[in-house]
Amino acid sequence: MSDKAILVLEDGSVFHGQSIGVQGLTTGEVVFNTSMTGYQEILTDPSYSHQIVTLTYPHIGNVGANAEDEESAAVHVQGLVIRDLPLLHSNWRSEESLSAYLARNNIVAIADIDTRRLTRILREKGAQRGCIIAGEEVDEAHALASAKEVTPLKGLDLAQLVSCKKPYDWTSPVWQLGQTSKAATKKANYKVVAYDFGVKRNILRLLVESGCEVCVVPAKTPASEVLAMSPDGVFLSNGPGDPEPCDYAIEAIKTILKEKVPVFGICLGYQLLALASGASTVKMKFGHHGANHPVQDLVTQRVMITSQNHGFAVNADSLPANLKATHTSLFDKSLQGIERTDCPAFGFQGHPEASPGPQDIVYLFDRFTTMMDSYKA
Numbered sequence: 558m559s560d561k562a563i564l565v566l567e568d569g570s571v572f573h574g575q576s577i578g579v580q581g582l583t584t585g586e587v588v589f590n591t592s593m594t595g596y597q598e599i600l601t602d603p604s605y606s607h608q609i610v611t612l613t614y615p616h617i618g619n620v621g622a623n624a625e626d627e628e629s630a631a632v633h634v635q636g637l638v639i640r641d642l643p644l645l646h647s648n649w650r651s652e653e654s655l656s657a658y659l660a661r662n663n664i665v666a667i668a669d670i671d672t673r674r675l676t677r678i679l680r681e682k683g684a685q686r687g688c689i690i691a692g693e694e695v696d697e698a699h700a701l702a703s704a705k706e707v708t709p710l711k712g713l714d715l716a717q718l719v720s721c722k723k724p725y726d727w728t729s730p731v732w733q734l735g736q737t738s739k740a741a742t743k744k745a746n747y748k749v750v751a752y753d754f755g756v757k758r759n760i761l762r763l764l765v766e767s768g769c770e771v772c773v774v775p776a777k778t779p780a781s782e783v784l785a786m787s788p789d790g791v792f793l794s795n796g797p798g799d800p801e802p803c804d805y806a807i808e809a810i811k812t813i814l815k816e817k818v819p820v821f822g823i824c825l826g827y828q829l830l831a832l833a834s835g836a837s838t839v840k841m842k843f844g845h846h847g848a849n850h851p852v853q854d855l856v857t858q859r860v861m862i863t864s865q866n867h868g869f870a871v872n873a874d875s876l877p878a879n880l881k882a883t884h885t886s887l888f889d890k891s892l893q894g895i896e897r898t899d900c901p902a903f904g905f906q907g908h909p910e911a912s913p914g915p916q917d918i919v920y921l922f923d924r925f926t927t928m929m930d931s932y933k934a
C-alpha cells in the first residue's frame with residue numbers, strides 16, 4: 558500500500574506528503590489552528606464539522622491519544638494536515654498513537670507538508686475549499702475538481718446534523734477526569750437546559766461543577782418544551798456551520814428571552830443569541846482558531862487570553878439598542894461578547910470552557926449562576 562498523500566486547494570496549490578490516517582479522499586473548508594496543545598480536543602470538537610484542519614504547531618501527536626481528552630463521541634474534522642508526526646509518542650495517559658487513532662476513526666490525514674506555506678495562503682486568500690487524497694490514486698486533477706465541489710460553509714446549517722437526537726442528563730464534573738478544577742463541585746442548585754448545537758463536553762462539566770443540574774436537549778427542541786421544564790437558566794452551546802440558517806433555534810431563543818429566563822451562549826450559541834436579538838452575523842476571512850487570543854472586557858478593561866474557534870462573527874455595527882458589546886478581540890477588534898440590557902442574557906464568542914487553552918475567562922460560568930440567583934430570588 559502506498560503511504561503517499563496530497564492536499565490540493567481550490568486555488569490550485571498542491572502539497573505532497575505522507576498519509577497518517579486511512580486511505581481515501583476527503584474534502585472540506587481548510588482552516589488553520591495555532592494552538593500548541595490540544596490536538597485531540599480539536600479533532601473531536603463538533604464545531605469543526607465539514608472542515609479540514611491544519612495545525613501550525615509543527616510537532617503533533619507527541620502525547621498520543623486517549624479516551625478522556627475527547628470533546629464529543631466522535632472525530633468531527635473532515636481531515637487533518639500537519640507538519641510532523643513524531644516517531645514515538647509518550648505520555649502516561651496515552652492509549653494509542655495519533656495515527657492509530659485517526660485510522661480507527663476513519664480520518665484521512667496528511668503529514669510532512671509545509672504548513673507555514675499553507676497557512677500563509679489561507680491568511681492571504683481566506684479559508685479555501687480543499688481535498689486530501691491518501692493512497693494509490695494520488696491524482697492532482699481529481700483532487701482539484703473535488704475541492705471545487707465543496708459547498709461553502711456560508712449558508713450551511715450543520716448544528717442540526719451534529720446535535721443529539723434525544724434529551725439526556727449530563728452529570729460528570731471536571732474533577733472526575735482527575736484534572737485540577739477551580740473548586741470542588743458546588744451543590745446542585747440550578748436547573749439548566751442546555752441546547753446541543755454541537756456541544757463540547759467540558760462546557761457541560763463546568764456547568765455541573767458550577768452547581769447546575771444539566772439536561773441536554775436536541776437543537777430543534779421548541780421553546781415551549783424547554784419552558785415546560787421550568788429551568789433556572791438556558792444554555793446555548795457552540796456548534797458548526799453558519800448560525801444564520803438556524804431559524805428554528807433563533808425562534809426558540811426569542812421566546813425564551815421574552816420569558817426573561819437567564820440565557821448564556823458560547824460561540825455558535827452566542828451568535829444565535831445575537832441573531833435572536835436583532836443583530837446580524839458575517840463570515841470572516843479565515844476566522845479565529847487558536848488558544849492565545851487576547852480579548853478585552855470592555856467594562857473592566859481587563860485583558861484575557863482565550864481559546865477561539867469560529868469562522869463567523871457578530872457584526873459589531875448591527876447591535877440594536879438593547880444589546881451591549883461586552884468584549885472585543887485585541888487581534889482584529891471584532892466583537893467577542895454581548896449582553897442584553899432588557900433581560901438576563903449574555904454570550905461569549907470564544908471558549909470559556911478552555912479545553913484546550915487558557916482559563917482566564919472561565920469566570921463567565923459564575924456570571925451565569927449569579928444571573929440565575931437573581932432570577933430565582
Ligand SMILES: NC(=O)CC[C@H](N)C(=O)O
Nearest residue numbers: 795796824825867868869
Ligand atoms: N465554535 C463554534 O461554536 C463555532 C461557531 C460557528 N460555527 C463559527 O464558525 O463561527
